[in-house]
Amino acid sequence: MATLIGGDAMAEGRADSPIVGRALGLVRNHPGVARMSAADGFLVRDAIVDADGTEHVRFDRTYNGLPVIGGDLVVHSKNGQFKSASITQQTGLNLSTRPAIKADEAVISAGAEFGSDFAGSPDASLAVYARGRGAARLAWRVRLYNQSADMTYIVDALNGKILERWSNLHTAAAAGTARTLYSGSVPLVTNSVTGGYELRDPSRGGLFTIDGSNSRTAGQVYKDSDNTWGSYATSDAATAAVDAQYGASVTWDYYKTIHGRNGIANNDKGSYSRVHYGRRYGNAYWSDACFCMTYGDGDGVAIGPLVSLDITGHEMSHGVNSHTANLIYSGESGGLNEANSDILGTMVEFHANNPQDTPDYMVGEETILANVAGSPNQQALRFMFNPSADGRSPNCYAGNLGSLDVHYSSGIGNFFFYLLAEGTSAKTFSGVNHAPRTCNGTTFGGIGRNKAAKIWYRALSVYFTSSTGYAGARAATIQAAKDIYGATSAEVTAVARAWSAVKVN
The missing domain is CATH 3.10.450 (Nuclear Transport Factor 2; Chain: A,)
Structure with missing residues (x-):
């Protein structure tokens, strides 16, 4: 939970930590940089300490007790000395808090x-x-x-x-066996209960899956007598449930193994999934209100249940965003929000390396039942290596990007990441040719998925703020590359080059 710290008093809890106390002192000592007014208070959202002792403390802002949308900032310091601040608020606040309308x-x-x-x-x-x-x-x-x-x-x-x-809908202890719809036969950790097992994973913060339909079992955690779940087919309601549970467990493992993050909120607590939501509902979404993922079954004609690995990773990554940068779901920040989920959801798919759902840079391709975009072997919801293949997303940045639906403006971030990781040479993933063309005609090699993902995650968790746009994302990822690989490293050059290749300069 965030703790209010402002004025001269320090509240109990996280505000008492030396890290937060130092950061608050630096905010007070650099009021111009923080765009601070006398009526401001600050809520601690997150704190990260690098191996070299550099501290990054993320604050939400209040003004006369009211939350400030777009007022968040991250204070960066080392040995108690101020280094910089990540902030998008333009000026200090000076306004009445008395509304004219009710x-x-x-x-x-x-x-x-x-x-x-x-x-x-x-x-x-x-x-x-x-x-x-x-x-x-x-x-x-x-x-x-x-x-x-x-x-x-x-x-x-x-x-x-x-x-x-x-x-607000960010759309997309026992050893059990799951026969999934998209990922084949996979192991699952389940929970022993009286009479059998339930689809709850005590080893991963208790994450669980429930029936989200209108049936008499709606809202209940899935249970099974023999710990063998699903039938590889939609005729068994448990099949989509174990796809969602498997995706959630793989996503948990990816964040913990690669980024050292313990769960969505980094508090070792599991979220939950609800499947079979609505009637012919062709979507999936993350909601902070329930701290959960929701998955529809699709219409059964063009699209099937939206529980594939990259979609589950996508939805849970919306939750990670909400507990770090909290990119607002509108304009360019909304496009980055969606791109973040596509990027990290795709990295979940590569981390799983499942032989039935082989990794690639297409999003949701396993769920497509009829050709909706591209040629028959290029069916997907989005194409990170060529966003415009969906007929709506741009490959190259333009000034009106913020007016697009966030699922389409995300294409710029997706294409940047693909180019950073893989470069411009033609490659084949899942039997599909990935052959990108840059916006400025340049050709170059990539730095690899793992390096690209580490740079992106650090930018998200340390430098992005709620209103960061694409220009800010360029600056943040360059700084993240400097932090990890050094100011004069090839990785820093590669980040700048990949952004220029999508016309973010």
């Missing part, structure tokens, strides 16, 4: 766009909106949701105008 008026403004079929009681709370280059605004943060949508609207608290909106 919460129910803000809900009406948001509801006019969302529709009248929202579920439950609308949630509206005051915040300061500090994204973008204009002056910060007092705003109502309104959440509206129903079975198929969960939206946040930022409504100007002076005139009721919607300033921004984004989706």
Whole structure:
């Protein structure tokens, strides 16, 4: 949990740690760099210490007690000496916190766009909106949701105008055996209970899978008498469940083995998956509200259950983002949010190296039942080595990128990562030719997946902030490469070269 620290008093908990205390002192000593005002407070989100003692402390900002959207920052220091800060807020805050419109008026403004079929009681709370280059605004943060949508609207608290909106659904102890839909026969760690076993993994923070359908067993953890799960077919409801559970366990292992991260929130606690959601629901999503992944079964015609390895890794990586940079799901930061999940979900697939779901740079290809893009041997939801193959995503950066749907603007980040890792030479993955063409006509070799992933993850966890765009991502990944491999390393040159190849300069 984040702990509020501000003014002269230090709250109990994480705020008492020497690391956080030092970082807060540096914020106070560098108010201009932190864009700090007298009314600011700070919430500790995360703290990372490098092997050489460099400290990175991530704060969320408040203003007169209100959360500041886009006000987060990361303080970087060593031996108590300030090095730099990662921040996107443009100026210090100076505004009234008295709204001109009431919460129910803000809900009406948001509801006019969302529709009248929202579920439950609308949630509206005051915040300061500090994204973008204009002056910060007092705003109502309104959440509206129903079975198929969960939206946040930022409504100007002076005139009721919607300033921004984004989706909150980030869409895509016993030894058991799972007969999965996409990954063949795989081992699973399950939990012994009276009468058999349940689909819960005590060795990985207790992560578990439930029935998310409208059946009488909905909401229950899957159970089995003989610890052999699924039948390789959708006719057995447990099959998709073990795909989701297997994907979650592989994702856990990837983050722990490669990045030293213990679970989504880095607190050794497992999330959970719910499968068979909705009716003919052709999507999957992560939700912070439940700390869980949700998977639909698809329509059975164009797309099947969305529980393949890269999709489970994708959804759980949305959770990792929410507990690190927390990239806002709108504009260029939203595109980076989706790219982050495609990138790290793909690295989960490579880490698993499953012979039935061989790794590649296509997203969700196992779930496609009918040709939806490209030639018959290139069916996928997205193509990291050639984003434009889906007919909607750009390969090259342009100034209007932030106006695209985040699933399409992610193409720039996806293409950058592919070029950084693999270079420009034609390669074959899963029997499909991956032959990229750069936007500036350059050709070069890659640095390898492991190096590229380490650079990306460090940028995400140490340097990205909630409003980082593509220019900021370039700077952050270059700095991350310098941290890991040295300021004059070939890896730093490669990162800059790969961004230039997608026209992010």
